[in-house]
Amino acid sequence: MADAPILQSRIPELQREVAAADLPKMRPVAPGDWLQVDEAYGAQLAEKARLLGTRAHDVLALMPEAEDAAAELLTVVLAEIAMRPDFRLEGGGIRRPDGVVIEPDTRQPLRTLSRLVQEDFCILMKEEDEHVLKAALLCFPASWTLAQKIRKPLVRIHAPVTEYDGAIAARVQRLFDGAQPGRPMWRANLLGYEDPALFHPKREGEAHRDPAKVAAYERSERQTVLKLPGTGAVVFSIHTTIAPMVAGG
Numbered sequence: 551m552a553d554a555p556i557l558q559s560r561i562p563e564l565q566r567e568v569a570a571a572d573l574p575k576m577r578p579v580a581p582g583d584w585l586q587v588d589e590a591y592g593a594q595l596a597e598k599a600r601l602l603g604t605r606a607h608d609v610l611a612l613m614p615e616a617e618d619a620a621a622e623l624l625t626v627v628l629a630e631i632a633m634r635p636d637f638r639l640e641g642g643g644i645r646r647p648d649g650v651v652i653e654p655d656t657r658q659p660l661r662t663l664s665r666l667v668q669e670d671f672c673i674l675m676k677e678e679d680e681h682v683l684k685a686a687l688l689c690f691p692a693s694w695t696l697a698q699k700i701r702k703p704l705v706r707i708h709a710p711v712t713e714y715d716g717a718i719a720a721r722v723q724r725l726f727d728g729a730q731p732g733r734p735m736w737r738a739n740l741l742g743y744e745d746p747a748l749f750h751p752k753r754e755g756e757a758h759r760d761p762a763k764v765a766a767y768e769r770s771e772r773q774t775v776l777k778l779p780g781t782g783a784v785v786f787s788i789h790t791t792i793a794p795m796v797a798g799g
Contacts (some may be wrong), residue, residue: 555746556593558791561770565791569740569770576725576735579774584734585627585667586772586789587636592648594790597748598664598689608751609689610660611700616684619673619783624659626778626785627667637666660687672786674726680704681726681784690790692741692769693752731779734787740770746792768793 568577601609612620628644631637636647643651644666652665663671670688674681680703688696699707704726705719729735742765743750750769772789 555767555792556590556597556748557746557767558588558590558793560793560796561740561768561791565738565770565772566740568736569738571737576737576775579734579736582630582633584774584776584787585630585634585669587634587647587668588791590791591646591668592650594668594690594748595646595648595665601689601749602661602664608696609691609749610687611696612660612685613701616673616675616783619675619778619781620659620685621656622778622780622783623671623673623785624654624656624662626776627663628654631666660685663687664689669787669789672788674704674784674786676727676782676784677703680723683707684783688788690748690788691751692771692790693750693756695751695753698754725775726784729775729777729784731777734774734776736772736774738770738772740768742795743767743769743792748790748792766795768795 568575598609631644632639638645640651643653645651646666652662654662654666656662660671663669664687670690671686672683672688673685675684676682682701682703683699684701686696686700704722725735744763744765744767746767746769770791772791774785774787776785776787777783778785
């Protein structure tokens with residue numbers, strides 16, 4: 551028997567509203583609200599551990615020039631969760647909201663992040679006029695494949711998206727140029743899927759879903775953009791929510 555899908559009960563209403571806004575409309579993240587913990591926390595982290603144990607080459611990438619940025623991202627996340635009541639420092643470890651104690655490994659920052667938070671992370675660094683994807687922890691891709699996007703600039707990453715025209719590309723690049731340390735911005739999307747799998751890669755040119763099948767699930771990504779103060783890299787984080795399709799959805 552197949553394992554039961556990892557689901558949340560619903561898409562948060564504010565996230566649903568934000569998803570209806572035009573791309574790439576962003577809004578400020580409330581203090582302390584950058585990282586999300588929801589009902590699927592333990593199950594999603596268990597799925598990340600499974601994926602990293604069985605197909606790490608598909609979900610993890612780190613270019614040498616991004617190693618400092620990945621280390622800095624871990625430091626920033628550790629500082630963030632240290633201020634949250636649902637995480638607790640215990641000696642050299644961190645007790646997660648589900649009670650599991652994790653000892654951070656600064657030698658493997660992205661793997662450590664996979665054991666602490668639900669978010670996936672993409673790290674982009676400025677090269678000439680564009681930000682380029684230099685590292686990622688992408689356990690839960692929504693119809694894209696990390697191997698096709700790593701080392702690519704923003705415009706190339708979004709090439710298959712028909713709505714991503716020159717005007718939107720310029721707006722997104724301005725957003726990344728204007729990202730500020732300690733001031734994350736966020737947006738969301740909302741799509742119908744017939745497959746509730748968190749790990750849902752698709753290669754460019756593949757159909758995202760079979761139009762002959764009825765979407766039984768809603769998948770929403772809460773996406774944030776944040777600049778790291780030391781390296782200047784920009785972090786794009788993704789918190790994935792998958793819930794049964796609501797009536798009329």
